[in-house]
Amino acid sequence: MENKSPIIEIKGLYKSFGKDKDVLKGVNIHVKKGENLVILGKSGSGKSITIKCLVRLVEADRGEIKVFGTDLSKLDNDELNVIRLRIGFLFQNGALYDSMTVRENLGFPLQRHRAEFTESQVNLAIEETLESVGLSEAIDKMPSELSGGMRKRVGLARTLILKPEILLYDEPTTGLDTITSREISELIISIQKKYKTTSIIITHDMACAKFTSNRIVILRDGLVYTEGTYETLEKSEDEWVRSFFI
Amino acid sequence: MVIEIKNTFDGIGEFVLFIFRFFKELFKPPLELREFVKQCYVIGYKSLPLVAITGFIMGLVLTLQSRPTLAEFGAESWLPGMVALSLIREIAPVITALICAGKVSSGIGAELGSMKVTEQIDAMEVSAINPFKYLVVTRILASTLMIPLLVVFADGIGILGGFVGYNIHSELNIVRYNSLVFETLGFVDIFPATIKTFFFGFFIGTIGCFMGFTASNGTESVGKAANSAVVYASLAIFIIDMLAVQLTDLIF
Known part of the structure; x- marks a missing residue:
């Protein structure tokens, strides 16, 4: 990683859908320039909503999102579009x-x-x-x-x-066979090298997470449960964390 | 019950806001001329065969059904004028609009609904492209402009159908038939009937876009969006027609 300054900062992010559906309950994440951050978590843990909040496809209820040092909540549509042009989003399909x-x-x-x-x-x-x-x-x-x-x-x-300077991948290998998944993971790395991008990768695919991540954040019930490198998390003594690596 | 009423009013509120947003975005750049022309082609040109067939049948059937009654009173010569009057004032606008509600409104609803559930609209938004301007404004505008043209086309073809129908039992050349038609028609027959078709077009486009653009995620909602678009657009056509007739009656 060339520069260690955070390019994405998410502080105390809350999002709910209706009265009883709290998806994010105070998520804190930061991503440094040039880093590949993988977000893991069970379905419904708020992974996709988190990156959708990053481009304001979904409006957060509370919390601060800073991208390139700019607080997204304070931007009007035109200003937001300037930031959006610096962010790429790969959708699930x-x-x-x-x-x-x-x-x-x-x-x-x-x-x-x-x-x-x-x-x-x-x-x-x-x-x-x-x-x-x-x-x-x-x-x-x-x-x-x-x-x-x-x-x-x-x-x-x-x-x-x-x-774009930042790439957000929403489950890039979901629905693909093992070989194609591997090819996509390799592509993510080659793109990062070629275009010098910073990435957030949402995935369930541990092979992809292992191959692409510099750091992994695990979400549980709308909160960051733990974070670390693939190697440290793999050796975690927490059973729930280890369940991802089995 | 209370929840259903609340949801209905919520839906109406959202629809009104959607219309406000259309007018707000309408005058904002970029113009999206290319997409607008493409939509005019899809909505207008591609509906021509359907409108032509129904228009012709409307004129033909109306002539054949009305002829015996008029013949009884020896008023067969009134037939061309009467058929043209019925077609232009009421039948052609309403039937053409209903056909377009089925074809255009449901098509827009399904297309935008499927774009919504497959995240194509989100993809546009994150690429800093305004999907409302690109997808909604162009379609509503094209529908508002093309439906009146289709109605005028249906009027013409309907009159031609009437001519064919008239000649099944009697003999009359096209020049005489046309002169009988145009002797009967006046400003009051054509102008209000044409004005209301702009409203038909506007609501056909708006309802289709609204249903598709606000479809919730899931493939089931695509079918729902298409279906609701036809139902509400058809209902809107009858309501607008009723209001237009009342208003015309008051003014003229």
Whole structure:
């Protein structure tokens, strides 16, 4: 990690849905620049909500979220969008736009936010980014023609095309076979090296967590239960923590 | 019961806020011209065959059904004017709007609903693209502009259907038929009927977008969004029609 300053700081994050559904009950997380943080936890422990709060897809009830030193809650929509452009979000199933080809999926955010790009520059950026995720051949395919792993790669390419500094992965290997999961995990590392990104990875896949993490945070019932490296947590004496590593 | 009433009012409140948001976003850049033109093509051009067939059948059937009664009074020559009047004032706008409620509103509801549950709308938002402006404003605008054009088209095809229907039992050339039609029609027949179709279009688009955009997560909600869009859009058409007729009656 090049720089140890925190790029993401989450302090006392609360979120509930309705009266009796408290999902986050005061989550505290910080992520340093260049770090790959994996968040583990059982289903419903608030992992996905935490990263959705980071881009204000979900509004937190209470708490402070600072990204690049800026408190997100104080930003209006235009200011928030400036921050969002520096953050990439890979959704669970890629969230590709069904009505667009792979090329159009990648070109869509680029044409919006890099208006100065000529058509050939846009095409070049699309081809380069697709190549970096190993999917050059899929450029003119529709999302419906892609496999689960390919969809995630294209989703990642679409995220990367705007050159984000932070990448948020929501269960990047869920629903994939072991080999493809491994490929995606390797891709996460190669992207981090190539683009010098900071990442938060939500996963249930321990192989992915082991391969990609610099540090792991485990959430339980809306709170950070424990944190540490894969190796230290694997040797934890806490049975509940160890249950993740079996 | 109380909860159901509360939910109904909550839903109406949300819908009103959704309309306010549409007008707020309407004048904000970017224009989204490309998507707007694409939606005009999808909503307008792609509905043409359906509207043409129903329009033709409306005119034909109306002529065949009305002819015996008018013939009894020796008023068969009134048939072209009467059919055109019925079509333009009431039947073509309402039937075309109902067809579009089924095709356009449910299509928008299902499309946006599925985009919502597969996180495509969220993906747009995190890419700093305003999904409301890109998806909702363009569709509502296209629907507001295309439905009136489809109705005018249905009027024309319906009159043609009436001509064919008339010629099944009698003989009348197209020029004479048209002159009988246009002798009957006046400003008061065309103008209010056309104005109300803009409202039909607006609500067909808005209800479809609202149902899809506010679909809760889960594939079941996609079907629900499409279904609710048809039901509420159809209901809205009848309510608007009733209000339009009352208003026209008062003014003209």
